Amino acid sequence: MAKLPTPQMLVASRPAFPEQDWLDIKPEFAPGSFCYPAKKETMELLHMPNPHDWDPAAEDWNLPENWEKILCDAFAERLEKHRSLKLFMDICVRCGACADKCHFFLGTNDPKNMPVLRAELLRSLYRRDYTMLGKLLGKKVGARSWDKDVVKELFYYAYQCTECRRCSLFCPYGIDTAEITAIVRELMHEVGLGTHWIMDPVKNCSFTGNHLGIQPHSFVEIVEMLADDCETVTGIRPKTPFNEKGHEILFITPSGDVFADPGIYTFMGYLLLFHELDLDYTFSTYASEGGNFGSFTSFNMAKKLNAKMYAEAERLGAKWILGGECGHMWRVINQYMDTYNGPSPSHMITPKSPITGTVFKNAASTKMVHIAEFTADLIHHNKIKLDPSRNDHIVTTFHDSCNPARAMGLLDEPRYVLKHVCNNFVEMPENTIREQTFCCGAGSGLNTEEIMELRMRAGMPRGNALRYVQQKFGVNHMACVCAIDRATLPPLADYWAPGVTVSGLHELVGNALVMKGEAKRTMDLRQEDLPNVVDDEPEGEE
Amino acid sequence: MLSLEIFRAHKKEVVAAWVEAVFATYPFETTGFLRTKQDPFGNPVAHMTREAASTLFDAVAGEDMHPPTVKNALDRFIKLRAVQKFLPSQSLAVIHAMKPILREQVLPKMQDVGQLAAYLEAESRLDSLALLAFDMYCEARETVAEARIKEIRNQHAQLARWAQRLEDGGKAE
Incomplete structure (x- = not known):
């Protein structure tokens, strides 16, 4: 008699102790976890190196013949050009401070999404060619050689990083993992690998x-x-x-x-x-x-x-x-x-x-x-007249978009504006805002629909914090200052905190702005009725 | 209410064992982190797993639970598993993973005091909860599919309006 698997057998995901080293486990290119490749014509038009047709799900990516030399040379060139890269390759002590700070790691639970290990994918290659120990002892000290699977792996994880730089905030050495990701993406482009949504x-x-x-x-x-x-x-x-x-x-x-x-x-x-x-x-x-x-x-x-x-x-x-x-x-x-x-x-x-x-x-x-x-x-300076009560139907929170927050320190200005155009403002938990803000999960060219599933898990830490303030404080709106956020946060909110709407800061400014000679506002910029003006209409005037 | 008391007495161990079973579905290198960090926003997966575990157990034990409360407690957990890299069966089999734990921890005690029927009822409740989770899982997957369609539409919302206008011969809208 054939035996049906028990539920335990169905979930059985891994042995108690893994047989393989983490570096040897290769990613699986399942639909929903990778972006569509860039078209050959697009790459040609842009004079990108080695344009070719390829499919991430296929076994063979049609890499150019001398792909290994191209990559090694390109890597050497970048180490020469960017002193920061060389430094980032050398100074990481693998303390793990960044490990649990990445929204991709938190959402996927994939160890290679720990920023330290994501960087280690490149660092292991660096070690082989640029460190004495790596040259002598190889694998024993975490060095490895290039092969086609390594290329695939680099591609896979370079597009599971939104370059949001939350990890670098916690790095005692100030290593900017986003720059490592950026370099890996550059290397991939050298052998003709790019994504459609970006190119x-x-x-x-x-x-x-x-x-x-x-x-x-x-x-x-x-x-x-x-x-x-x-x-x-x-x-x-x-x-x-x-x-x-x-x-x-x-x-x-x-x-x-x-x-x-x-x-x-x-x-x-x-x-x-x-x-x-x-x-x-x-x-x-x-x-x-x-x-x-x-x-x-x-x-x-x-x-x-x-x-x-x-x-x-x-x-x-x-x-x-x-x-x-x-x-x-x-x-x-x-x-x-x-x-x-x-x-x-x-x-x-x-x-x-x-x-x-x-x-x-x-x-x-x-x-x-x-x-x-x-x-x-x-x-x-009191130069514009505002009527925040027009936004009274919303209880808003503010999502610090990664780049304005961490790359330019724009933390208080948007809040200052928001508090003047809305009467109801609630912050999300402390470790999910300002410099520590969680990414929408789809920045840096990952805001494409074919990886919606990946975006939902990567955006989970943000969605989770939003859901918390929604349930606890009745938040029904999230303002942000990023166009990618405005595109990616609505589906994220629909998934993790349904009922929360998303808008840019200046939409709310536009709603609250009292203009000279304007008609009485009965609707907001989305042409939806303003709930709080319905009563008082003896004759339409301000 | 003897059965409920026995269940209550074993809540801690069963919940802990089930949470461990869920954590074991993730890579080995990740499990340690999931176990140790308690912050609900710094370690959301562990937080939502523990929230689900506690409610799941109470519902199985036969505590007085309203379906919306149970649903709310399972919500994040099911949604997470629905978008992680699992087969549907793997996503939801963790609900059933409570059974062997109950059979090990609770069943013998219940048998000793002649409460086998009550125990079987509890297992049936777990089956119902698995079905509830199945509904939630499907809903989550549909939300993802819808999000893809909606996003394609929204990206070009203005363009479509503009094209429509051209077709209508200028100003009409």
Whole structure:
């Protein structure tokens, strides 16, 4: 008689003590845990090395013939170029402080998602070629050789890191695992391995300016549609200046906010705010994407896409740049822009708010100011009229987007703004916010739908904290300052804390903003009825 | 209520053993961390497993539990397992993993005092809970599938509206 397995046999996942060393256990490329590969044509158009067709689930990845030499040389070159990389390879003492700080580790329970071990995947290769002990003793001291499975493994785990840098916050040596991930991704690109979700936007940004590759005239029309929507809600149609020369400010924000729901409402918030201030500014269709998917690809690609910002500021004669709510755009600006494309064009000045006169000395070098700083300064100087009661139907919390929080220290400004536009604000638990914020689980080019399952487990620590404040304090909204967050947090909230909505900070500003000559607001920017205005309507006036 | 008392007396050991059984479904290198750190946000998996364990046991033992309370306590745990790299059977078999533990810890005591029928009832309750978990698991998987569709739609929401407008010949909406 055939024997059916018992439930215990079904779960039996592992022996009491593993037969293999952790480094020898190879990842399984199950659907839902890897991103689709970049198209060969895309890679060719971008002049990426060794473009080819391949499938992550296949046994053979069609690597170029001399793949090992390519990788070894590329690694050597990067060790030479980035002193930090060499340092990160050498100084880790494997104390484990970072081990349990990664949201991927917490959600997947895969030991190779401990930042220390993820880095060890590369470090083991480093050891073989660059350390005396590794050369002599090999495997005994954790050194290993390249083989095709190692390449697969590097690819697998480099795309299970969102470069959020939470781990580096806890590293006593300050090792930035995100930079190690970035280097591994660069190495993968050397042998033609990239993901579609990253390379397609890179191509579009390279050729057309925005991540979807929408032609400039259409881009403008779509923004005008949003201005029409603003008029429907407020009775005022904000101006939409594009590619105009001679304005003081160039405004750059991620193009996701022009195309994607709910980012568009944040964009409407910008339009209304700038109109109300009568700000002397322009958009650009060429630099219409602030987000930099190149930074998920390689140093050079990030540099290339970033260059558009200064190029446009120069062409249009803008004195400084105001930047919208974005995540990695700000990391690139704050940490790399100077090195990539600095110094800024000579006609640019240290940003000074034309409304309050505040000089943003923190932006003296890059000439770029974050909109949360700009708006917080307006509120601080009492320059805009706000009616936070319009947001009374929400109890909001704030998700610190990884890059603004950890890469530029933007912690209090968004909170300051949020507290002035909303009456009900609740913080999530201390070890899940500010510098210690948990990633949405899908940053750094992982916000693609084919890995939704992976995103749900990687975003679990964030979802878990959100669920906690939802159940304990009745939180029904989460504000954030990142376009990727606005795209990835709604499904995460639907899964872990259903009933919580997500928006950008400036959507709430747009809702609360009392504009000169506006019609009585009966709906919010999403054109949903404002619950608290229904009663008082003797005759429609403010 | 003799049966309930016997169950209550064994809660600690059964819950601990079941939590261990769940942890054992994860890689060896991870188990130590799951066991030791207590912070609900620093070690969420252990926290949600323990929450599920306690409620699961109480429900099996025959404590007065409302289904929504049980559901809420199992919610995070089932959702987590639904998106981790397990087969559906592996995700949910952990519920049944309580059976051998009960048979080892509780059954002999119940037999000694002639409460076998009450014990079998408790096992049946565990079966019901497994079915409840199955519902929750399916719902979670459907939410993930829906999220994929919704996301594709949302990414181009404005583009679709704009295209629609062009088709309508300009301004109409």
